[in-house]
Amino acid sequence: MFISPKLTRDAMPGNFLILNNVEVTFDPFILVIKGVSMEVEKGSIVALLGANGMGKSTILKAISGVIRLERGRVTKGYIEFNGRRIENMMPDAVARLGITYVHEGRHVFEELTVEEDILSGLYGRRKMDPKDALEFVYNYFPRLKERRKIRSGYLSGGEQQMLVIARALISQPDVLLLDEPSLGLFPSVINEIFDIVKKINEYEGLTVILAEQNVKKALEIADYGYVVEGGKIVLDGTPEKLMNNPDVQDYYLGIGRAGRISYQDVKSYKRRKRWIS
Ligand SMILES: Nc1ncnc2c1ncn2[C@@H]1O[C@H](COP(=O)(O)OP(=O)(O)OP(=O)(O)O)[C@@H](O)[C@H]1O
Ligand SMILES: [Mg+2]
Numbered sequence: 222m223f224i225s226p227k228l229t230r231d232a233m234p235g236n237f238l239i240l241n242n243v244e245v246t247f248d249p250f251i252l253v254i255k256g257v258s259m260e261v262e263k264g265s266i267v268a269l270l271g272a273n274g275m276g277k278s279t280i281l282k283a284i285s286g287v288i289r290l291e292r293g294r295v296t297k298g299y300i301e302f303n304g305r306r307i308e309n310m311m312p313d314a315v316a317r318l319g320i321t322y323v324h325e326g327r328h329v330f331e332e333l334t335v336e337e338d339i340l341s342g343l344y345g346r347r348k349m350d351p352k353d354a355l356e357f358v359y360n361y362f363p364r365l366k367e368r369r370k371i372r373s374g375y376l377s378g379g380e381q382q383m384l385v386i387a388r389a390l391i392s393q394p395d396v397l398l399l400d401e402p403s404l405g406l407f408p409s410v411i412n413e414i415f416d417i418v419k420k421i422n423e424y425e426g427l428t429v430i431l432a433e434q435n436v437k438k439a440l441e442i443a444d445y446g447y448v449v450e451g452g453k454i455v456l457d458g459t460p461e462k463l464m465n466n467p468d469v470q471d472y473y474l475g476i477g478r479a480g481r482i483s484y485q486d487v488k489s490y491k492r493r494k495r496w497i498s
Contacts, residue, residue: 237261237262237263237302237303237304237428238259238260238261238284238300238301238302238320238396238428238430239259239260239261239300239301239302240257240258240259240260240280240283240284240298240299240300241258241298241299241300241301242256242257242258242297242298242299243256243257243258243280243283243295243297243298243299243300243308244256244257244295244296244297244298245279245280245283245288245293245294245295245296245452246293246294246296247288247291247292247293248292248293252296252452253276253279253293253452254276254279254280254283254452255451255452255453256297256298256453257276257280257298257449257452257453257454258298258454259280259447259454259457261396261428261430262428262444262445263395263426263428264422264426264427264428265422265428265429265444265445266418266419266422266428266429266430266431266442266443266444266445267428267429267430267431267443267444267445267446267447268430268431268432268433268436268439268440268443268445268446268447268460269281269430269431269432269433269446269447269449270433270434270436270439270440270446270447270448270449270463270473271434271448271449271450272434272450273434275449275450275451275452276449276451276452276453277400277401277432277433277449278325278400278401278432279293279452280432280449281322281398281400281430281432282322283295283300283308284300284307284315284320284322284396284398284430285312285315285316285320285321285322285398286307286309286310286311286312286313286314286315287312287322287324289309289310289311289312290312294309295308295309302318302320302396303318305318307320316392316394319393319394319395319396320394320395320396320398321389321392321394321396321397321398322389322398322400323385323386323389323397323398323399323400323402324385324400325400325401325404325432326401326404327378327381327382327384327385328385329373329374329376329381329384329385330373331372331373331374332372332373332374333372333373334369334370334371334372334373335365335368335369335370335371335372335373335376335384336355336369336370338373338384338388339354339355339358339365339384339387339388339391340354340355340391341388342354342387342388342389342390342391342392343391343392348392348393349391349393354391355369355391357390357391358387358390358391361387361390361417361420361421362383362386362387362417364380364383365380365383365384365387368380377410378405378406378410379406379407379410379413379414382402382406382410382414383414383417386399386402386414386417386418390421390427394427395427395428396427396428396429396430397427397428397429397430398429398430398432399418399429399430399431399432400432401432401433401434402414402415402418402431402433403415403433403434403435403438403439404434408438411435411438412438415438415439415441415442416442418431418442419442422442431443436463436469436473436474437464437473437474440460440463440464441460443460444459444460445457445458445459445460446458446459446460446463448463448469448473456468456469
């Protein structure tokens with residue numbers, strides 16, 4: 222059934238989001254994603270791991286259709302959601318199918334109050350009564366309830382991250398695409414946010430794809446992980462398998478055989494050689 226040899230697991234009924242050998246090209250002919258295959262089981266948290274510029278965001282943008290707003294297209298392969306082909310759909314159409322993308326960088330509406338900002342997430346998909354919607358998100362984010370009358374622009378980075386997740390949640394997505402939520406936050410705040418994401422995943426059955434450079438934190442909550450380098454998946458597996466992989470330990474966790482080095486210190490040719498061998 223699959224073209225790509227990279228798919229290691231058989232397609233199961235639970236695999237409701239599938240990327241098969243997906244290639245993404247931006248105008249003019251800039252090939253960024255070079256044949257990525259992934260399977261996402263319903264109700265799971267899948268981590269997309271990798272360093273700067275490796276293609277994590279572009280994969281999320283391909284799923285959500287956001288590449289279409291950046292002169293990008295899926296030029297090979299396909300993306301299937303609930304048995305339906307979604308590659309190259311416009312982002313509003315993908316959102317209506319139940320996939321919501323939370324951009325990296327925490328874009329809040331600085332002039333709105335926290336409450337108004339959250340409620341802007343109802344726009345276009347008015348399934349929920351605003352009052353119920355707020356109660357729903359405040360249950361998971363009590364901190365936002367405390368801050369509800371404050372302008373979004375005055376929130377801390379962690380609170381703004383909570384806000385953009387809350388705003389995405391009230392459109393009641395089936396799949397949440399979370400781009401780099403930990404960036405620039407204190408470890409304690411990252412823990413708080415990741416704990417909430419895990420809780421929502423468990424209680425609401427929300428499927429999450431989490432793009433993260435923070436490999437350790439991401440693997441603490443993920444059910445499965447994919448390592449992205451140079452627009453390709455170079456390794457995939459359970460958190461346990463990835464955490465025990467010597468290359469992951471060397472380059473992403475800084476605890477491996479080579480001592481406390483980080484992947485930034487390692488020449489990319491060496492990395493590539495190791496991944497492939
Ligand atoms: N619209 C675009 N046009 C051309 N090239 C792009 C475009 N968007 C991304 N790229 C390139 O694709 C590569 C992957 O970028 P991407 O943003 O997906 O990486 P990333 O893994 O999310 O990195 P980061 O951790 O820094 O967010 C980069 O080299 C980037 O310059
Ligand atoms: Mg990114």
